[in-house]
Amino acid sequence: MTTIARSVCPFDCPDSCGLLVEVEGGRAVKVRGDPAHPYSQGTLCPKMNGYDRTVHSPDRLLHPLVRTGRKGAGEFRRASWEEALRLVAGRWKAILAESGGEALLPYSYAGSMGLVQRNAGMALFHRLGATRLERTICTPAQGAGWSAVMGRTPGPSPDVVLDSDLVVLWGCNAVATSLHFARRAQEARRRGARVILVDTYANHSAAIADDVVLVRPGADAALALGIVHVLAREGLADERFLAAEAVGWPELRARALAEYAPEAVSRVTGLAPAAVEALARTLAAARAPFLRIGGGPSRYGNGAMTIRSVVALAAVLGVHGRKGGGCLVSTSTSAAFDLAPFTGEDLLPRPTRQVSMNQLGRALAELSDPPIRAMYVWGSNPAAVAPDQNAVLRGLAREDLFLVVHERFMTDTARHADVVLPATTSLEHADLYRSYGHYAVQRARPAIPPLGEARSNWDVSRALAAAMGLEEPLFRMSTDEVIELLLARAAPEWVSAAARARLDSGEAVTLAPPPGPRWRTPSGRIELLNRAEPEPLPRYLPAHADGDPLPLRLVTAPALYTLNSSFQERPELREKAGGMALQLGPAEAARRGLADGQRVVAWNAVGEATFVLRVREGVPPGVAVAEGVSWLAHAPGERNVNALTSQRLTDQGRGSTFYDNRIDVRAG
Numbered sequence: 001m002t003t004i005a006r007s008v009c010p011f012d013c014p015d016s017c018g019l020l021v022e023v024e025g026g027r028a029v030k031v032r033g034d035p036a037h038p039y040s041q042g043t044l045c046p047k048m049n050g051y052d053r054t055v056h057s058p059d060r061l062l063h064p065l066v067r068t069g070r071k072g073a074g075e076f077r078r079a080s081w082e083e084a085l086r087l088v089a090g091r092w093k094a095i096l097a098e099s100g101g102e103a104l105l106p107y108s109y110a111g112s113m114g115l116v117q118r119n120a121g122m123a124l125f126h127r128l129g130a131t132r133l134e135r136t137i138c139t140p141a142q143g144a145g146w147s148a149v150m151g152r153t154p155g156p157s158p159d160v161v162l163d164s165d166l167v168v169l170w171g172c173n174a175v176a177t178s179l180h181f182a183r184r185a186q187e188a189r190r191r192g193a194r195v196i197l198v199d200t201y202a203n204h205s206a207a208i209a210d211d212v213v214l215v216r217p218g219a220d221a222a223l224a225l226g227i228v229h230v231l232a233r234e235g236l237a238d239e240r241f242l243a244a245e246a247v248g249w250p251e252l253r254a255r256a257l258a259e260y261a262p263e264a265v266s267r268v269t270g271l272a273p274a275a276v277e278a279l280a281r282t283l284a285a286a287r288a289p290f291l292r293i294g295g296g297p298s299r300y301g302n303g304a305m306t307i308r309s310v311v312a313l314a315a316v317l318g319v320h321g322r323k324g325g326g327c328l329v330s331t332s333t334s335a336a337f338d339l340a341p342f343t344g345e346d347l348l349p350r351p352t353r354q355v356s357m358n359q360l361g362r363a364l365a366e367l368s369d370p371p372i373r374a375m376y377v378w379g380s381n382p383a384a385v386a387p388d389q390n391a392v393l394r395g396l397a398r399e400d401l402f403l404v405v406h407e408r409f410m411t412d413t414a415r416h417a418d419v420v421l422p423a424t425t426s427l428e429h430a431d432l433y434r435s436y437g438h439y440a441v442q443r444a445r446p447a448i449p450p451l452g453e454a455r456s457n458w459d460v461s462r463a464l465a466a467a468m469g470l471e472e473p474l475f476r477m478s479t480d481e482v483i484e485l486l487l488a489r490a491a492p493e494w495v496s497a498a499a500r501a502r503l504d505s506g507e508a509v510t511l512a513p514p515p516g517p518r519w520r521t522p523s524g525r526i527e528l529l530n531r532a533e534p535e536p537l538p539r540y541l542p543a544h545a546d547g548d549p550l551p552l553r554l555v556t557a558p559a560l561y562t563l564n565s566s567f568q569e570r571p572e573l574r575e576k577a578g579g580m581a582l583q584l585g586p587a588e589a590a591r592r593g594l595a596d597g598q599r600v601v602a603w604n605a606v607g608e609a610t611f612v613l614r615v616r617e618g619v620p621p622g623v624a625v626a627e628g629v630s631w632l633a634h635a636p637g638e639r640n641v642n643a644l645t646s647q648r649l650t651d652q653g654r655g656s657t658f659y660d661n662r663i664d665v666r667a668g
């Protein structure tokens, strides 16, 4: 008999698609899109079509494992849960007694986006007084850039774009990273809109764009301010909107006119002055431009200022005042839920030290008093995804580091573990999902029982708390009880009683942002000038790599068939992705005597990695592109693109700077 269960895609993607899972005899036999989901409306991306093959992969970890070989060799023996928990708790107790709680480091991110499983270990490690992790690997600079101009103003619904006549995908490869926004952009185009892609190379989204504007990596702020210059110079800014809704237009106008003439901007962006002017005029002529800003432009040393400049441009165009117009960075609905009772900030014995997850290699090598002696990883694969891979691997290979990894597969990080604990997939546990690309939330219940002895992140966290002798009531709560707690404490203006009932039934429910002032900023207006910021006005800041001597700017872009290092367990997806490739334009390849398909080594001061070369027309001179994050086990040289990325941080938010590195390339 086939039953159908509702679920949600758990991966780190703004779409949080609704799933229908066909179950036969306790197995998920097919996963498809849920037509009733208000945003994804029944379609899934190529990664999730076939999710049942991930869930029932022969490579799933099904039992606890204890290391028998040298660190990183991947040699383990099977253990019982009882033995594994006893071993972990014993080592942690000894380390706590000798070195104190800060010798423990939890490391996690968005392997599962559900509020419970993603945050599962927080309370435990707070209670133990562990070093706290700054979970900043993705786009904190994007948030900082938005809030510098817009404060806490929620982003518009992505559905607004359907009424736009000019859609700008700014650093947003929507086809690969927000498929259902791409579909809406295509629908707007069918209705007559123009679509412009502003990016560093002609990626998959070029196929849905009428125009592709290629800007030099890290120079987006200069382009945005150059457009502001043209708008100001030619009387094309939305003066009525700015006078009524913004503060600081005279100051921004003066700066743009003085410093960002198209000729000056051309030198930074690589765009001809006429191209800057043409883009400005196209934007100004549109009835309702909609700017969708991706995460990529924020992953440079100047990331926050870059996003701030593009958000300011949107205000100068007056996009917010028009039907179909808007500027969307994120819609995070997490403000609807109060996570504090679950993450246990109050359990911290004192404010413990913090470590950036972007500087893991440095933390494992350099921290003292105490050094990191134990690390617990869930929902992340730092050996593959953290920057400065060689430093990370050196740290993980430390014989004196007690590493526990809770995972679904034997990832590069799990191979370095002392103890590996088997994790459930999203179909095997409950969770509560929100999105950062739309306003729907959904509660998912397990569609199938756990495979083997796999346990959910929260169940393992509870078991470890018990093994450590912790007695707080929180650690006795089931996942469902935690979800009930989160829903009971949800802001009633976001989650009404009616919405609550629909969530309990498993439906995806679109929340309306709570009523409030139009602009949730200290001044009550859009803040083009913000004196609370270190820099009161937007401006172009050089990127970190601008001063590096190597000739190619490396763009570590998202892939179509994998998501960070997720989905690498699926051979058919790896095959479609075409292996670990580095893309160069024809001129750069020819200059080095390199041909499509050959092995090449990319190198810089951080490290080197071996790729297959792909020569692509859409990659401009001076740029190299590596899409996706390969597992090291599949990488031709046992290093992936993060052997080339640095531990430098963004201007604000202490975010990652994955896109802000230079390399050169030679035959491999």
Ligand code: SF4
Binding pocket: 009, 010, 011, 013, 014, 015, 016, 017, 040, 044, 045, 046, 047, 048, 178, 179, 180, 563
């Ligand atoms: S990865 Fe994104 S687009 Fe693909 S199914 Fe999941 S949420 Fe949807």
